[in-house]
Amino acid sequence: xxxxxxxxxxxxxxxxxxxxxxxxxxxxxxxxxxxxxxxxxxxxxxxxxxxxxxxxxxxxxxxxxxxxxxxxxxxxxxxxxxxxxxxxxxxxxxxxxxxxxxxxxxxxxxxxx
Amino acid sequence: xxxxxxxxxxxxxxxxxxxxxxxxxxxxxxxxxxxxxxxxxxxxxxxxxxxxxxxxxxxxxxxxxxxxxxxxxxxxxxxxxxxxxxxxxxxxxxxxxxxxxxxxxxxxxxxx
Numbered sequence: 001x002x003x004x005x006x007x008x009x010x011x012x013x014x015x016x017x018x019x020x021x022x023x024x025x026x027x028x029x030x031x032x033x034x035x036x037x038x039x040x041x042x043x044x045x046x047x048x049x050x051x052x053x054x055x056x057x058x059x060x061x062x063x064x065x066x067x068x069x070x071x072x073x074x075x076x077x078x079x080x081x082x083x084x085x086x087x088x089x090x091x092x093x094x095x096x097x098x099x100x101x102x103x104x105x106x107x108x109x110x111x112x113x
Numbered sequence: 114x115x116x117x118x119x120x121x122x123x124x125x126x127x128x129x130x131x132x133x134x135x136x137x138x139x140x141x142x143x144x145x146x147x148x149x150x151x152x153x154x155x156x157x158x159x160x161x162x163x164x165x166x167x168x169x170x171x172x173x174x175x176x177x178x179x180x181x182x183x184x185x186x187x188x189x190x191x192x193x194x195x196x197x198x199x200x201x202x203x204x205x206x207x208x209x210x211x212x213x214x215x216x217x218x219x220x221x222x223x224x225x
Contacts (some may be wrong), residue, residue, distance in 0.1 A: 008154070034213055043117070043203055043216035044156070086154060098207045098214055099146050099161035099169045106154040 006104030019076035023089035030091040035074045038086045079111045117217035125223045134189045134220045136204030145187035148203040194224045
């Protein structure tokens with residue numbers, strides 16, 4: 001069983017809607033949580049990362065971590081067709097190097113005009 | 114001026130051949146990585162180098178050999194290619210400490 005689980009989708013939403021993405025994880029030692037966006041035929045690019053529990057907001061993007069339920073969320077407000085991509089969540093313990101990031105398999109998001 | 118660049122972008126080759134993928138980063142980072150992304154989009158670490166020293170070597174067949182001539186470059190050589198090696202290989206870099214990964218755009222390897 002993978003340490004980070006993510007529904008592969010696809011998740012299709014109309015333009016302007018809120019996109020809600022989730023991951024669950026099993027390792028209670030995870031302290032760093034991040035979201036990467038990957039466009040087709042491109043490398044993953046870091047969207048946001050948080051340390052421990054709580055919320056973080058950056059423009060239209062909000063990341064949430066609930067360590068009590070081992071749940072990671074990403075919300076995209078006012079979604080645009082340019083948000084169509086695969087979104088990967090990832091996590092690691094504080095003691096591990098960045099190379100030990102555990103990735104989810106990614107959720108494909110399609111925003112239709 | 115791409116931060117992490119890989120060449121080639123596409124690589125189609127036959128089983129049994131030997132091939133190399135090159136990676137360069139201009140971010141001044143001291144750690145570089147090779148990841149493999151399979152057809153289900155799952156990213157898995159293969160190797161990591163810090164200042165030219167191998168620090169992560171996951172369970173990867175020894176047909177795969179990384180080489181880091183300096184801290185800005187990390188190449189991947191693959192011997193005796195097999196069909197199962199077909200995947201997208203991503204190079205990444207980070208600065209040791211509190212610094213997430215920056216990825217290149219990948220090399221799509223197809224073994225026929």
